Amino acid sequence: MDFGDLALLQDRQGRTYLFRLQEGGAFHYHRGLIRHEDLRAAGPGGKVVTPHGEVFTVHRPSLEDYVLKMPRATTPTYPKDAITLCLLLDLAPGMRVLEAGSGSGGLTLFLARAVGPTGQVYSYEARAKHQAQARRNLEAYENWGNVVWTLADLAESELPPGFFDAVALDMMEPWKALPAITPALKPDRFLACYLPNLTQVITLLQAIETEQLPYLHERTLEVLHREWDLRPPVAHPRFQQVGHTAFLVQLRRIHTS
Missing domain, CATH: 3.40.50.150 (Vaccinia Virus protein VP39)
Structure with a gap:
């Protein structure tokens, strides 16, 4: 997964968020932001955590x-x-x-x-x-x-x-x-x-x-x-x-x- 790719974030409740990774970009969430660089580093199937402890899994979006x-x-x-x-x-x-x-x-x-x-x-x-x-x-x-x-x-x-x-x-x-x-x-x-x-x-x-x-x-x-x-x-x-x-x-x- 690299900058320019689509990424799908999923929280612990199963809610999903779709966006494209951008160099210097960030995903803004009410419990803290996540840098796109961290998503890139975690890669598909990886996990990231916001400063407030909210856990997300990182995925390549399916066609669905x-x-x-x-x-x-x-x-x-x-x-x-x-x-x-x-x-x-x-x-x-x-x-x-x-x-x-x-x-x-x-x-x-x-x-x-x-x-x-x-x-x-x-x-x-x-x-x-x-x-x-x-x-x-x-x-x-x-x-x-x-x-x-x-x-x-x-x-x-x-x-x-x-x-x-x-x-x-x-x-x-x-x-x-x-x-x-x-x-x-x-x-x-x-x-x-x-x-x-x-x-x-x-x-x-x-x-x-x-x-x-x-x-x-x-x-x-x-x-x-x-x-x-x-x-x-x-x-x-x-x-x-x-x-x-x-x-x-x-x-x-x-x-x-």
Whole structure:
């Protein structure tokens, strides 16, 4: 760990603080400051203590840590949903995946890691401000050099036929983009949508049926994590839980009849 790297501090209550190490910098806490030089010396997995005896552990932030704390232009795709979308898309290193929109870049980061340096993420975003934030967030954490950014409305874009192994849509009205996307998705591969409410899910499925688009609806699910506080001999669910964030819709592209 060196100056310029991201660092994550965790206190004894499990609260975390994310920042970048700077030469001459300091982390200010109500029970005393900690010099960035001391964090650098402690290194990942090390411990530091404030002048008032507050103990912190030092860590490299995980992708989950970073996405939950990074600057946001929009509501981010929560890590629990992002990693499930990678599962629903059946991603593997070397694949080409289409994404829209870029949002704050949270899902982009998970997709880029899933397909690896030999794969490619093609991220479409219609709003310049959001795409700029997504690019900054990716470059600030870990840039694998495998994301192609396009500022455009995906529904009006021309895409190469049979080019993509997967499609991830985080859009308010994904059904409007399906005519442009469908020929570009390989047969028997997956398209997954991230939709906040059930009305959007129903509208999506109705549009597929009405327009006779070549998709099988595999499943719709939501991801609920239930964390526990364990302080032996006492154990109970945490009072603050992340419940519903979105519905995830998995569609499989089939051949046209």
